[in-house]
Amino acid sequence: MMVALMIGNIFHKFNIHWIPESLVVIFFGAILGLILRFLPGASGEFKLEADAVINEDLLVHLFLPIIIFEAGWSVRNKEFISQLPYILVFAVLGTIICMLVVAGLLWVTKEWHSVKTVRLCFTYGALIAAVDPVATLGTYAHLNVEPLLNILVMGESIINDAVAITLFEV
Structure with a gap:
């Protein structure tokens, strides 16, 4: 994480805005995950899959409210x-349309993958429909775009999470 943050600061110092900091963090996280997975001791007493389990209730009732609260707290109410x-x-509408498109494409291509039921297609569609614009918001902050555009993207990000959770639970 420290390496990713240092590289993000270097990008910021040299005005490299075409690579989002979140991409750097994801890249180094993937590299670290691959290193941990293929360590010599990873096959015996240390299993990455067993250690990386997060309970659904913990995610929904602890981590998600913190994220949503922070996003709601930082938004300017009037705008x-x-x-x-x-x-x-x-x-x-965007989240519902995205869910329907993903579910429809999964259903049409069901012979090529393991998603075989309509319910599972819609469940996966609801899960993947809420795209968070982390890189977009980070880029907006660096480029000082129009504040109302930033509010529009941030607000859509906050609301589409709630819509996707509702669709997933239905």
Whole structure:
């Protein structure tokens, strides 16, 4: 994590904005995961899969509220309310359309993968439909884009998570 943060700071210092910091963190996380997976002792007493289990209740009731609270706390209320109709169109309709497209494509291509039931197609579609614009928001912060565009993207990100969780639970 420290290496990823240092590289992110180097990118910021040299004005390299075309590589998001979140991509650097994901890249180094993947490298570290591969190293841990193929360590000589990883096959016996140390199993990465056994140690990396996160309980669903812990995720939904502890981590998710913290993330949503922070996002809601940092948004500017007046601008958020002024853009709410547009945010809702993108968040609700966009998430539902994305879920339907993903579920439909999974159903059409069911012979090529292990997702075989309509319910599982819709469940996966709901799970994958909420795309978080982490890299977009980070880039917006560095490039000082129009504040209302930033509010629109941030608000859509907050609301589409709730829509996707609702679709997933249904």
